[in-house]
Amino acid sequence: MNLEIPKPIRYLVATLFLTAALFYPFYQMISIVPSLLKGREFVNVLLSREVCWLAWITFRSAFIALAITFGISFSLVALLSRTHVPLIRAMFETTWIVPGLLVALVVLGGQKHLGIIDRYGLHAIIIAWVIMGVPYLTLGWLRAIDDVDDREIDLYRTLGATKFKLFTGLLLRKSFPMVQSLMVHQFYWYLVSFSLVGVLGGGPPNETLEVAIYSAVHYDKVRTVEALCYAIWQIFLLAIVRGFLAWISVRAHLHKEDLFTEEWNSLGQHQRPTRKLKVLVIVSAVTAFLMIVFNPDVFDPVIQGVVLATASSGLSIGLSMFLMFFGIDGVARSLAWISPMIFSLAWWRAYALEIAPSPNREWMMAALVVAVQALLFLPWALRFLGPIYRRARGREIDAMRTLGAGRFKAWRRIEWPRVAPDTRFLFSVIWSFALSEVSTVILFSKGGFEPLGVWVQNQLLRFRIHEAWIGTFLIILLSILMIQSRRRKV
């Protein structure tokens, strides 16, 4: 932001933020390491056949899922590139708000329909990942092709390129740097996937590192050394992924932070609420209301879910704006490459254990859940909002300041009116993600707090499929309600 915040203040705010959000929790977590390093025990566990096998299984499963995702997406892109079929694109975009738990239900239901007896296992996880991943990769790939300059396409054709040559020689080559980065993000997402693995794996040995870390610390017998070893392998895998992305970005001269912007921007399109949209919102609201009335068990989870989603998405957006106001949003982007489970564990160790003896434990724990969720969503909010805020900044801010406006007034009068619609829209998207988020809640709470996403997962784990369907459908309806009601013409 071109608001000339003095450097000492920026450094101070950045240091305070990083200390509270990152350094202190990780210091607390790492501080237990020396006590664990007794002789060769730690190294033995780290390199044990079981731990190495789990790391390999995690990598292999994610890689297989990525390869299948790539193959299917490639076929779809070959069919759909340079064509505009709004229905298919709208279907793909809808997957942004489809909770992973719905995909779990579809996979389980599909396997049951096909008569597959052994429905739990790595194959189910891979199928679910592919279902979630294909629309994301295909859509991003199609948009990368859409972005190829029309003039270059015309030129290529006039030089003698057939449709096949145009696709292979120009469109694929030009879109590939973006596709590579999308695939790296996809791979990262597979590695840190939690609820899908928890529900569809059916427990050890069909799990990945992310779930194994949780299992090692959450049940009655806490296995700290194992958890730490799993975490080290997870950090190692994510570091490889992160390094690969950096290499691609440097090679392709891409701006890492802008990789997602185009995809998200299309979500942020602001439309005048049409009659169809109004009908959709009203139907969703009435259906959701009736479902709650006829299934009173879901009332409390809905209320808790809505409160948690509102608080965490609000805090995430607020923090994003705060960091961008001070021009230190870059420091928070690093959070995107920490495994959510490891990050949550660090906070759990640093703050939750301190809070545990407190008489106000429940409220403070809820506040911690909100804080952790907000921080986990923060890098994604910044990735979306950063470029939009930068585009909104112009000489007008300088002109406003020369007219006597202070920093905040210049921001309030010039920048905010331009970015407010996108910011509100992003709030609604994060809200819908937060509604189905489960990992943080189940790590921090001991069953007393059961928002909608956790409730659905618990129903699935108890094989109460009917209830799980109701909860999942409610998540979708509430997400539609929130997102569509936020659409406005700029």
Added chain:
Amino acid sequence: MSGTGLEFKNFKVQRPSFTVEVQDFKSDLHEAIELQAPSGFGKTSVIRAILGLDPHSGEVKLQGVRLLLLPVHKRKIGMVFQDQVLFTHMNALENAMSGLLLQGRSEEESEKLALEGLEKFGIRDRAFARVGELSGGERQRVAILRATLWKPNLLILDEPFQGLDQLNRQLIKDYMAQFLAEHPIPMIWVDHQADFEGLHLVGEQRFDELRQNERRVFNLTKSKKD
């Protein structure tokens, strides 16, 4: 040298808001045709229709062949767009080679010809520079090489000298003069700053000399739809 070059008959390009008609005419094989019209008149629409990128009605023949029957990639028209459009994922050499490769020439031959062309243009040392590293003049020279190296049957230049300094204009004019002398093909030259009073090409003396008796205006008629 004579023979039928470009021939237009009832050629019409229809757009939602207007229609552009091209007067019927035949050009010689090696004739340079100036497409003159003020900005917004529909020159680009006409060019795109000739290239086969947009639909048109009527007939346009190139060396006796009806272009309407051919898809874009078989029309063999070399095009230099405005604003020095290059393939941004390729370097200068790859850009210059791209037309040759797409016409089925081998990699070795294409590279050899492209390097020779770059040498002629004085930018041999810039062969491996990425598009972003090239100056405006260098870009335009690469664009012209790309459009001409594969010896198309028609050349269309859309404001080839726009934004170029005198040195670059001269380099391009020299190259074009040599190319057209060796490969007589019709050429359409789009001029956005045309003077309707005459057929001036201010400051383009040598090019003008080459074509002084062979250049004529290619008139467009535009009608707006209600």
